[in-house]
Amino acid sequence: MVVRTVAALLLVLAGPCAAAPAIVLPVEGRTLANGLRVLVHPDRSAPVVASYVFFRVGSRNEQVPRTGKAHLFEHMMFNGGKRFGPGVFDDLIEGSGGSTNGYTTRDLTAYVNAFPREALETVLALEADRMGFLAITPANLEQERGIVMEERRLRIDNDVGGTMYEQLYLHAYARSPYRWNPVGFMADLALITLEDARRFFTTYYAPNNAVLVLAGDLDPGDAFRRVERAFGGIRRQPAPPPVSAEEPAQEGERRIVVRRRAELPALLAGWKTVRATDPDRPALDVLAQLLAGGESARLVRDLVREHELVTTVDADLRWGIDPELFTLYAQARPGRRLEDILGRLDAVLARYAAEPVPPAELAVAKRQLRAEFVKGLKTVSGKANQLGFFECVFGSYEALFGLLEQWEAVSGEDVRRVAATYLAPAQRTLVLLEPLPASSTTVQGSR
Amino acid sequence: MRGMPRPLRDRRGARWATAVVAVLAIGVLSQSPATAWSDDEVRLPPVTRQTLANGLRVVVAQTSELPLVEMTVMVGAGAAQDPPGQEGLATLTAATLTRGAGRLGAEALAEAIDALGGTLSAVGGTDATVVSAEFLAEDFVRGLELLRLVLREPRFEKDEVRRARDEQLAGLVAALEEPSAIAERCFAAFLYGDYPYGRPQDGRRESVERLGRRDVVRFWNAYYRPNNVILVLVGDVAPGEAVARISEAFGSWEPDPRAVPSRVGPPPPVAATRVLLVDMPEATQAQIRVGAPALGRNAPELLAAQVANTMLGGGFSSRLIEELRVKRSLTYGASSGFAARLTGGDFRLATFSKVPTAVETLELLRSTTEDFRTRPLDPKAVAKAKAYLRGQFPLRVETPDALAARLAEIEFFGLPENDLETFRGRVAAVTPAVASAAAARWIPPPDRQAIVVVGPASALRAPLEARYGPVRVVTPAACEQLALAALSGPQPAGSASVPPGR
Numbered sequence: 001m002v003v004r005t006v007a008a009l010l011l012v013l014a015g016p017c018a019a020a021p022a023i024v025l026p027v028e029g030r031t032l033a034n035g036l037r038v039l040v041h042p043d044r045s046a047p048v049v050a051s052y053v054f055f056r057v058g059s060r061n062e063q064v065p066r067t068g069k070a071h072l073f074e075h076m077m078f079n080g081g082k083r084f085g086p087g088v089f090d091d092l093i094e095g096s097g098g099s100t101n102g103y104t105t106r107d108l109t110a111y112v113n114a115f116p117r118e119a120l121e122t123v124l125a126l127e128a129d130r131m132g133f134l135a136i137t138p139a140n141l142e143q144e145r146g147i148v149m150e151e152r153r154l155r156i157d158n159d160v161g162g163t164m165y166e167q168l169y170l171h172a173y174a175r176s177p178y179r180w181n182p183v184g185f186m187a188d189l190a191l192i193t194l195e196d197a198r199r200f201f202t203t204y205y206a207p208n209n210a211v212l213v214l215a216g217d218l219d220p221g222d223a224f225r226r227v228e229r230a231f232g233g234i235r236r237q238p239a240p241p242p243v244s245a246e247e248p249a250q251e252g253e254r255r256i257v258v259r260r261r262a263e264l265p266a267l268l269a270g271w272k273t274v275r276a277t278d279p280d281r282p283a284l285d286v287l288a289q290l291l292a293g294g295e296s297a298r299l300v301r302d303l304v305r306e307h308e309l310v311t312t313v314d315a316d317l318r319w320g321i322d323p324e325l326f327t328l329y330a331q332a333r334p335g336r337r338l339e340d341i342l343g344r345l346d347a348v349l350a351r352y353a354a355e356p357v358p359p360a361e362l363a364v365a366k367r368q369l370r371a372e373f374v375k376g377l378k379t380v381s382g383k384a385n386q387l388g389f390f391e392c393v394f395g396s397y398e399a400l401f402g403l404l405e406q407w408e409a410v411s412g413e414d415v416r417r418v419a420a421t422y423l424a425p426a427q428r429t430l431v432l433l434e435p436l437p438a439s440s441t442t443v444q445g446s447r
Numbered sequence: 448m449r450g451m452p453r454p455l456r457d458r459r460g461a462r463w464a465t466a467v468v469a470v471l472a473i474g475v476l477s478q479s480p481a482t483a484w485s486d487d488e489v490r491l492p493p494v495t496r497q498t499l500a501n502g503l504r505v506v507v508a509q510t511s512e513l514p515l516v517e518m519t520v521m522v523g524a525g526a527a528q529d530p531p532g533q534e535g536l537a538t539l540t541a542a543t544l545t546r547g548a549g550r551l552g553a554e555a556l557a558e559a560i561d562a563l564g565g566t567l568s569a570v571g572g573t574d575a576t577v578v579s580a581e582f583l584a585e586d587f588v589r590g591l592e593l594l595r596l597v598l599r600e601p602r603f604e605k606d607e608v609r610r611a612r613d614e615q616l617a618g619l620v621a622a623l624e625e626p627s628a629i630a631e632r633c634f635a636a637f638l639y640g641d642y643p644y645g646r647p648q649d650g651r652r653e654s655v656e657r658l659g660r661r662d663v664v665r666f667w668n669a670y671y672r673p674n675n676v677i678l679v680l681v682g683d684v685a686p687g688e689a690v691a692r693i694s695e696a697f698g699s700w701e702p703d704p705r706a707v708p709s710r711v712g713p714p715p716p717v718a719a720t721r722v723l724l725v726d727m728p729e730a731t732q733a734q735i736r737v738g739a740p741a742l743g744r745n746a747p748e749l750l751a752a753q754v755a756n757t758m759l760g761g762g763f764s765s766r767l768i769e770e771l772r773v774k775r776s777l778t779y780g781a782s783s784g785f786a787a788r789l790t791g792g793d794f795r796l797a798t799f800s801k802v803p804t805a806v807e808t809l810e811l812l813r814s815t816t817e818d819f820r821t822r823p824l825d826p827k828a829v830a831k832a833k834a835y836l837r838g839q840f841p842l843r844v845e846t847p848d849a850l851a852a853r854l855a856e857i858e859f860f861g862l863p864e865n866d867l868e869t870f871r872g873r874v875a876a877v878t879p880a881v882a883s884a885a886a887a888r889w890i891p892p893p894d895r896q897a898i899v900v901v902g903p904a905s906a907l908r909a910p911l912e913a914r915y916g917p918v919r920v921v922t923p924a925a926c927e928q929l930a931l932a933a934l935s936g937p938q939p940a941g942s943a944s945v946p947p948g949r
Contacts, residue, residue, distance in 0.1 A: 045512055046841040087773070090764035095831040097838010100763065116838045146776025153732040153801055154779055160624050261729045263624045264617070295557035305554070308610070311617040333617045364562050371564030371583060374513055378846040 023374065024401045025383060028220045032228060034236045035208025039387050039397055040223045041215040043380055049216035050384040051123050053111040053131070054392050056211075057204035059182035060106050060243050060322060068148065068184015069192055071104040073200055075144035077111065078102070082133035086140070089126055096122050104182050107321045108392045114381050117217040124230040127212070131205060132234040136197050145189060152183045163258060164268045164329075164431045171256050172270045172325055172429035176245040206237035211391045215384035245322035247272060254429040262435035264311065265332040267341060270429050273326045273422045276319035276393050282406040283414040284317045284326060284422065289365040290357060290415065291315040291328070291348070296364070298348050299328075307344055309336045321393055326422060338432055346425065353420035356412030369407050491844065491867060494854065495686045499694060501702045502674025506854045507689045508681045510847050516587045516682030518594055519851040520578040521859050523677075524670035525571050527643035527790075528708050532657075534930075535650015538571035539608070539615055539658050540666045544578070545569055546607040548596035553607050556593070565590055567597065573644055574710075574789040575859060576670075581848065584683035588692065595696040598671060608660045616655050619647075619927075627799075629725060629923045630734035630901045636929035637723045638738060638793060638897040642714045651927040672706035673697060677858040681851040713791040714740040717895045722911055722918045725926065726904040733805035733902030737812060738795030739891035744787040744860045748885050752785055752794075754877045755886035757832040759783050759819050760796065764831075770815045771798060777808045783816070785889070789860065794890055802902055806910040809900065813893050820890045822883075829879040837871045 027041045062069050078100075080086040093100045098115025113123050156162040166181045173179040212231070214223050250272070274280050291299045292315040303310045310330045318324040330341050377383055390400040495507040529536045545567055546553040560567050565582035567590075578598065582590030622628045632647055639645025649655070678697070680689050717739040742749050753761070760767040760783030767781040781798040796816060800808035844850045844867065857866050900907060904920050911918045921929070 046845060048841050048845075087764075087769075090762075091831070094762050094764050094835045097834045099835075099839060099842075114839075114842055116841075119838070143773065143776050147772055147779050150732070150776070150779040150799070150801060154799060158626055158730055158732045261624075261727075263620045294561040296554065296561045301554070304614075305610070308613065311614065311621055331621060333613070334620050364558075364564075367564040368561060369564075374515060374583070375581070378513060378515075378848075379842070380845070381842075 022401065022404055023377070025377070025387070027387060027397060028224075029397065030224055032207065032232055034232065034234055035206070036227075036231050036234070037211040037391065038224065038227050039211065039213045039391065040218065040220040041213070041380075041383055041387060042218060042220055043215060043383070044217050046380075047117050047217045048380060049115060049117050049120055049123075049214060049218055050379075050381040051113045051115075051120075051127065052213040052215075052381075052384040052388045053127050054211040054213070054388040055109045055205055056107075056209050056392055057109055057200075057240070058105050058107045059180060059184070060177040060245065061204065061240065062177060062180070062184075064180070065185075065188050065191055066196060067180045067188040068152075068182070069188075069196060069200055070109055070204075071182050071184060072141075072144055072148050072189065072192055073197060074102045074104045074109050074111075075148055076136065076140050076197065077130050077134060079137075079140045079143070080135045081129035082135070083129045084126060086135070089130070092122055092126060093119070098123065106178050106182055108389070110385070110388065112381065112385070120214075120218065120223075121226060124226055128230040128234065131207065131210065131231065134201055134205070136194065136201060138194055141192070141194055141197055145192070148183070149186065149189055152186060152189070156181060156183060157186075160260070160262045160266070160433065161329075163260065164266065164433055167256050167258055168268050168270045168327070168429060168431045169325070171254050171431070172272060174248055176247055176322055177243060178245065178320070178322060178324070202237060203240050207231060207234045208236045209240060211388050213384040213388040213391075215387070216380040243322070247323070250427055250429075252426050256429070256431045258431060258433050259436050260433075261437070262433055264334065265336070265338050265435060266433040267328075267330055267332075267338050268431040268433075269328045269345070270325040270431075271423050271427050272323055273317065275321060275323050277395060277399075278323075280418050280422075281317070281319070282403075283410045283418040285369065286362070286365050286407060286410045287352065287415050287419055287423075288315040288317050288326065289369055290352070290361065293365060293368050298352075298361075299330075299345070302344055302348055303330060303341065307340075309333060309341050309344060319393055338434075342430075349419060349423055353416060353423065356416045359412065362410075362412055362415070366407050366410070370404055373403060491850070492681075493686070494864075495690060496864070497690055499673065499698055501698065501700055502672075503697050503700065504677045504858055505690060505693050506677065506679040506858060507684075507686045507693075508850060508854065509684060509686050509689075510681055510850070511683045513847070514584040514683050515847055516582055516584050516590065516680065516684050517847040517851045518580040518591070519679045519681075519848070519855045520580075520594070520598065521677045521679075521855050522576040522578070522671055523574070523675040523706075523859070524666075524708055525575050526573045526646050526648040527711070528666070528670060529646065529650070532654060533650075533662060534646055534654040535615060535648075536658055536662055536666050537576060538649045539611055539655070540663045541569035541571040541576045541578070542611040542615060543603055543608050543663055544597050544601045544667075546611060547602035547604055548593075549600045549602075551596065552602070553604070556597075559589075559593060563589060565593075567593055569597070571648060573646070573648055577855075579848070587682070587684050587689075591692055591696055598676075599697070599700055601667065603660055603663050603667070605660045608658075608663050612655060612658055615649055616652060619649060619652055619655065623923045626727060626730060626732070626734045626901050629727070629926070630736050630797075630899060633723060633725050633901065633921075633923070633926035633929070634736040634738065634795070634897070634899040636926050637721075637899055638717070638740070639714055639930070641930055642791075643711060644714060644788065644791070644793075645930040647927050647930065651930075669703075670706055670708065672703045673700040674702040674704070675706040675708075677855055679851045679855045679858070681847040681854070710790050713743065714793075716740055717891065717897050720894050720896045720898065720915065722898045722900070722915045723929075724904055724908055724911060724918050724920045725899065725901040725923055726920055727901055727923065728903050728905065730802065730902045732799055732801050733808075733900055733907060734799045735805065735809050735812065735901075736795060736797055736899040737809070737816075737896050738793050739896050741785055741792055741794040741889045741891075742787050743791045744789060744856075745862070746787070748889065749785065749787055750873055751877045751881045751885035752889045754829065754832050754836065754874065755824065755882045755890075756783055756785055756794075757835055758824065758828050758882075759816065759886070759890070762832065762835050766815060766819055767796070767798070767812065771808060771811060775811070777804050777811065781812065783890075802906050805900065805902055805907060806914070809898070810914070813896070816890060817893050820886050820892070824879050824883045824886065826879040829877070829882050832882075833874050833877060836874050840870055
């Protein structure tokens with residue numbers, strides 16, 4: 001934190017009539033000859049740097065029966081390349097005072113480090129070595145296969161919420177590769193071969209399929225020179241095959257009942273909506289905020305306060321390359337029935353679909369979104385993550401800085417229209433958790 | 448931010464368990480504030496400290512990177528001050544604090560906070576209650592007024608107390624379906640027994656059911672007094688203005704010398720290794736916790752112990768990760784940590800594995816730890832751990848809210864004012880010999896550990912008893928009873944509520 005020599009954030013008044021200032025980070029973007037996209041955001045307020053390497057590959061690039069491949073591969077990326085052997089990656093980064101991690105989503109895979117600026121050269125060398133020359137060995141694959149199976153047990157199989165979300169996506173989508181969870185099916189994890197891993201690496205881990213973001217205490221010119229030196233020699237590859245995610249029309253509601261040992265009933269509803277770049281997305285963001293974005297949001301007020309039906313309620317629209325789900329989650333209080341909760345959900349949604357939201361309520365939601373946006377820029381890691389995410393999912397990091405304007409432009413009628421268009425009862429997929437006291441766990445469904 | 452997919456699939460399970468420990472340990476890796484670094488050029492903003500005439504301690508630091516203001520208030524009372532039979536009262540008081548204040552009823556207050564795009568929340572801990580407020584800097588004056596209202600003029604309407612209590616009860620039930628949450632609760636109860644850190648902070652179902660408005664008002668009236676409160680402000684507000692506004696808002700708050708609670712002594716050690724098996728018949732993965740009481744936040748040896756802990760299970764290239772995860776793929780995460788608190792603390796190990804390898808994993812966790820504890824630490828590895836702690840330090844004070852939390856800890860635990868400034872230098876001064884001595888002393892040996900395993904008793908009981916003798920078996924819900932009875936050693940097999948053989 002702190003005594004800042006350079007303002008990391010530029011606050012610029014956007015246009016004559018804008019009430020809220022636009023927020024723009026200074027970012028320089030370049031593309032190397034081999035196709036590697038590089039973004040640099042200088043922030044000299046602390047002597048630290050965050051490096052985020054994004055590969056444009058996630059579970060949407062998989063097929064059954066090889067789900068979980070992108071995530072399993074993420075694990076393999078920490079076990080050595082040509083210049084640095086097994087076990088060196090973590091040692092070198094931590095020994096330089098840095099931390100390192102990675103994550104995989106449906107759309108992308110990210111490798112993240114946060115470290116003292118003196119370690120920049122080391123980190124770039126490590127990242128370039130594994131991007132260009134990962135050691136794909138039977139030992140590496142077998143080790144991570146077992147670990148990922150434990151991860152699946154932790155996040156999905158032994159987690160009530162994890163099970164519900166996996167079921168929702170599996171049944172909401174018929175054809176899109178968003179269907180399966182990025183962790184993959186247990187049976188598929190057992191099938192992935194060394195040859196699969198090798199082909200995956202060649203196809204997707206190419207510089208022309210990656211974005212490197214550096215944020216923190218660095219000079220952009222110097223950073224670009226170092227990046228060029230470290231990554232410039234890695235060879236470009238043919239573009240990966242395109243993904244087809246088009247969904248057939250949904251002919252009516254789908255209900256899935258999950259019966260397993262749990263304490264409280266819960267429901268999770270999902271509607272297929274739009275991709276992140278769709279013009280309707282901002283209105284859906286605002287709708288999610290209106291529904292459950294604070295103590296005074298309508299669903300919170302209705303379900304938690306007025307009718308005392310639920311312990312918690314949440315609304316969310318995820319931003320995806322392909323059309324994502326708008327989700328509502330509610331956990332019943334002891335003794336409450338899911339049907340009653342569903343009745344209230346329907347009533348609240350129906351009102352949004354019937355009449356434009358009042359201006360005062362709309363203004364509160366927009367202000368909350370703005371505050372949330374500012375809070376997302378607190379750390380160099382947070383900023384690097386968002387810049388890379390927008391570059392991969394929205395097509396350009398600059399889309400990040402257009403969010404406030406997009407939200408500001410949403411009208412009450414826009415909200416009404418998207419509620420009516422996308423959140424129709426017949427278009428939803430519903431996962432109902434019915435707790436079992438005894439010891440059997442089943443999933444029943446009909447489509 | 449909304450829309451960003453949650454990074455669900457961290458490569459590092461280690462993060463998961465580390466986070467659990469860090470939450471419990473206000474200040475495990477604490478470092479505090481001041482003006483300038485001698486060592487590297489991380490600079491912290493100047494800190495203004497002032498005690499008002501009524502005893503309120505005010506700490507202010509200006510940061511201007513983001514147009515935000517963070518206010519962190521520590522009230523020096525928590526679950527440790529819950530009267531017997533009223534467990535959960537400090538938590539309920541905190542939860543009701545923000546449900547109406549001054550002329551604003553619960554809904555009007557929520558609207559006022561939401562209208563500013565701010566947050567204002569209160570959470571009861573064991574030794575303290577923390578009230579956190581975050582507003583855009585342009586809303587500082589209005590945000591401070593809302594904070595003043597909830598601290599000084601909470602309405603505690605009867606119906607709002609009832610609502611908060613019902614939600615707390617529902618939360619107690621909901622927590623019973625999360626294996627890692629169950630492991631944490633059961634471990635605390637099994638390790639500490641009726642010592643305050645063993646009490647479930649949000650109470651037991653039967654104690655919470657009986658709480659009402661009168662209890663909440665009494666608790667608030669007794670402890671929410673300026674001479675028992677620390678208020679830290681970090682954000683884009685000039686220090687002079689911040690102190691002046693805070694004095695205006697809180698200067699007339701009436702102190703009470705009895706508000707500062709007397710504190711208990713340190714927790715008793717674990718006399719002999721004991722095992723608790725929490726039965727979850729359907730689980731396919733077992734959660735494992737091992738530990739014993741150790742250092743409090745003020746202990747001079749804590750820093751050396753943390754250097755050692757980084758090597759064992761604090762960093763990501765740690766010994767535990769190497770042995771359990773990398774070499775054998777037994778788990779996705781393994782970590783260790785010192786949860787250092789006001790009147791004491793503990794050392795704990797955390798991991799999990801599929802049921803068939805759970806006991807093997809537990810044994811390896813213990814033997815790896817014992818091997819680490821009893822051998823002199825490799826100087827090169829010590830140097831690496833120190834580099835890691837020093838390098839990560841700026842990231843631990845990077846945000847206004849993180850800095851506010853560190854500054855509050857300095858006040859609350861009575862640490863030196865320059866605790867943050869000196870952190871890196873103090874880490875650099877830890878020698879391998881000192882780190883080895885701290886590990887040997889504060890990591891518990893195998894015969895003095897509390898062990899908690901959460902998983903199916905039908906598969907785990909026999910192998911556990913074969914190794915450790917009689918194992919106590921309980922349901923997840925029964926853990927809240929453990930804190931009621933002092934624990935002196937292994938209980939007779941089958942003493943609790945689950946019949947054997949399930």
